[in-house]
Amino acid sequence: MRYSAGHKQETRERLLQSSAGQAKNEGFSTVGVDALMKAIGLSGGAFYSHFASKDELFGSIVERELKQSLERLGGHGQHDQEKLQRCLQQYLSMAHLQQPAAGCAIPALGAEISRGGVEVRQQSENLICRLHQAWAQTLGSESLAWSILSQCVGALVVARMLVSPDIQQQILASSHEQILKQLQ
Known part of the structure; x- marks a missing residue:
């Protein structure tokens, strides 16, 4: 049976979405191609009609997820400090901590990106620098934006490493409090 080009694109998008969630929850390197495909109801052999390699899939995941993070964090256009503060409150929340698949790719995939190839790291750098520039424009300081x-x-990384919700909440709240002091 022959599938339409639209079907192939839909399958690729489902694979990207499912794989991104698995990668952000469990780590990308820990999941094999067969498991990635099984999650969307297909055999492992079908993978190669969508991606030449698992590394290519990882690059596509990183691009997709960092672009989404950039959009959520305000990297598309200037916004005021009030909007940035709301963004920070959501970012440093228990909901974000407990749902890595739905959140920012940087803390979830950062360690794997750092071990990735030059192309993936360059792509990440470009997107993170766009976010930095948007925040620097809002804050009036490149240094403060990086900080x-x-x-x-x-x-978020430290809080996710821990088991106790009380300590996790303390880390997030303390970080948010200190960041707000810097914004004054």
Whole structure:
């Protein structure tokens, strides 16, 4: 049976979405091609009609997820400090901590991106720099934008490493409080 070009694109998108969720929840390197395809109801052999390699899939996931993070975090256009503060509150929340598949790709995939190939790392750099520039424009300081971006990601990574929700909440709340002090 022959499928339409639209069907192939839909299948590719389902694979990207499913694989991104698995990667952000479990780590990309821990999941094999067969498991990625099984999650969308297809055999492992069908994978290669969509991607030449697992590395190519990872690059596509990183691009897709970082673009979505950029949109959510305000990297498309200027916004005011009030909007940035609402964004920071959502970012440093228990909901974001508990749902990595639905959240920012940077803390979820950052370690794997750092071990990735030059193309994936360059692509990540380009997108993160766009976010930085948007925040720098809002904050009036490139240094402050890098500092806050790093603090947000770091707080989320550390909080996800821990088991106790009380300590996780303390980390997120403390980080948010300190960032707000920097914004004054």
